[in-house]
Amino acid sequence: MPRELSPLFDPASVAVVGASDDPAKYGHAIAVQALRADGRRPLHLVNRRGGNVLGRTAATSLGAIGEPVELVVVSVPLPGFEDAVDEALACGARAIVAITAGFAELGPEGLARQRAVAEKVRQAGALLVGPNCLGVADNTTELYLASDRFAHGGVALLSQSGNLALELGLRLEPQGLGFSRFVSLGNQADVTLVDLVEDCARHDGTRAIAVYAEDFGDGRAFAEAAARAGKPVVLLTAGRGDASARSAKSHTGALTTSSDVVLAACRDAGIELTRTPRELACVLGALDAGRRARGRRVAVFTDGGGHGAIAADAVEAAGLSVPELSASLQGELSGRLWEQSAVGNPVDLAGMGEQDPASYADTVQALLDSDEVDAVLLTGYFGGYAAAEGGLGGGAGGSDGADGGQGADGAGLANGGDTAHGAHSSDGAGGADGGHGAGGAGVANGGDTAHGAHGRGGGHGPHGAEGPGSGLSALGAAELAAARAIAAAVPASGKPLVVQSMYPGSVSCRALAAVGVPVHEAVEDAARAPP
Structure with a gap:
């Protein structure tokens, strides 16, 4: 049965843990974007030092907010990450977006920590995007929790690369195209590409689904979800050569699926396979x-x-x-x-x-x-x-x-x-x-x-x-x-x-x-x- 992802894309309230005035920190970039929709839903900025962040009073902890928060973005240094997740779950969070890196991409010890966190979140009945991601955005619900702004349009972009997502946005904008949703997949410790394809297929604001993936998890399940989507799915993937496979493993800890398997799955499922961001933009433009x-x-x-x-x-x-x-x-x-x-x-x-x-x-x-x-x-x-x-x-x-x-x-x-x-x-x-x-x-x-x-x-x-x-x-x-x-x-x-x-x-x-x-x-x- 498809997972219910509404707490991720249309939460009742949001908190950004690690919000900062320091432009060099992701917690700053995400808080700036989140404030674009100030008034759309309760938004809380959390910084352990308190004080003012971006002109707003920051809570010193999630518990200090004094009310439940449905979606929590965690952008803190690795040593404080697990405590932040525990506090988010204790405060009733139903979705967590984990910006923090330092897990499966660093090797077996990091993978074990990642699995433990994901299991804890699942046991609480919540969702986890990431870790090691750049956030999420849904232009149809005015949810802006990614490090950059994405123009409004009909493409749902699910990407394991933040920079490639930005490039695609630049290539689509002159065609008058933009995004309904953006999800930085990160390490896919809990919420997977398959979960997101299934949800975007049901999303009225999405006309096409664009994917950059290095790790498909269950490749057959991905192909089946794309075949059932009822709207175009366009894929850019890496791992055709030894060098790109090594790069993907260091990037997200992914073991890339062989290109032969990807090509066969795409052929069977009707997925449009592309080789560069520019080619991906060409296909999306044609579909539109x-x-x-x-x-x-x-x-x-x-x-x-x-x-x-x-x-x-x-x-x-x-x-x-x-x-x-x-x-x-x-x-x-x-x-x-x-x-x-x-x-x-x-x-x-x-x-x-x-x-x-x-x-x-x-x-x-x-x-x-x-x-x-x-x-x-x-x-x-x-x-x-x-x-x-x-x-x-x-x-x-x-x-x-x-x-x-x-x-x-x-x-x-x-x-x-x-x-x-x-x-x-x-x-x-x-x-x-x-x-x-x-x-x-x-x-x-x-x-x-x-x-x-x-x-x-x-x-x-x-x-x-x-x-x-x-x-x-x-x-x-x-x-x-x-x-x-x-x-x-x-x-x-x-x-x-x-x-x-x-x-x-x-x-x-x-x-x-x-x-x-x-x-x-x-x-x-x-x-x-x-x-």
């Missing part, structure tokens, strides 16, 4: 976009043969297929394109994009409409005609757009594949029909950079209406019109379109990003979203 392919057949559509060939390899390496299109579909595409265009899959405009940018929209529409295609990857120069850097579009666009910089990891098409970095391109310019452009869309590029650009109205498009910038060439304006046509077609198709562009920050790519089409500079990222 909401359009998932009904099968594994990908049409690769390009405006250059090299891009098409590389993209096809990346898609197939990700476990999807790039099947040759039927004679009837090839005939339909040939009727739309010119003689030198390739239509077998990859579909290659072979220069027609410069002659007629509308051919991008026409071809995407035909591929999305086909029963032979489950998803489309558009790769190559698209976006460059309206980019500020110059090139075939003349480089006139974007003079008045705002901050048209890079995004962060976005989404892609399929499983597997390493990731790469993204570059940047320019921002807004006036639209071909004078309508408003794609200001405000975050654009994914897979790098470590900024927040999506917000277009400022900057003049008038070719037909005199106000646009998000000024000065697009005729070719750039026509490309933007094609982007808007594609943006209208994708939601109606219900199929995923992913774009890899040399110019992911251009106004044309931002128009696609504005309707949830993932845009990347790296083809490895574009090939990575789940089918």
